[in-house]
Amino acid sequence: MQTNELVRVELIFSQAVEEDFFDSFRKEKIVFNYTKIDNVTGSGYSNPKLGDAIWPQLNEMMIIYCSKDEAEKIVEVVKNLREHYPAEGIACFLSSAQSR
Incomplete structure (x- = not known):
């Protein structure tokens, strides 16, 4: 069975910075596939x-x-x-994952 090594990235952030995340992703041409959980x-x-x-307030x-x-x-x-919004909660967790 072939597996593809992936990284799982979990982001938890204030709703106030959601648009900034998506703007940054568009600018960097990254994150085209994701799951987003509201509230x-x-x-x-x-x-x-x-x-x-x-x-x-709520997070995303x-x-x-x-x-x-x-x-x-x-x-990055x-x-x-985080530098631009030091008072907002922005968490980032990485772990390894496999696609099967």
């Missing part, structure tokens, strides 16, 4: 995003399977957006 709640290293009266989540080269470009986009 994600949670608490990380920034203010909680719970979608309630106390913490009204993207799951991307891509090559190592594309993953490196995504990480994340670094740039």
Whole structure:
């Protein structure tokens, strides 16, 4: 059975920066295939995003399977957006994956 090595990229970010992610992806010509999950709640290293009266904001989540080269470009986009929006929560996780 042939397998193709991939990188799984998980991005969790404030809804406020969603458009900036997609603009950056278009500019870099990356991330054409992804799964996006809207209205994600949670608490990380920034203010909680719970979608309630106390913490009204919400997060988005993207799951991307891509090559190592594309993953490196995504990480650069994340670094740039973190610099531009230091108060917004932007998380990025990479792991190996296989397509079967």
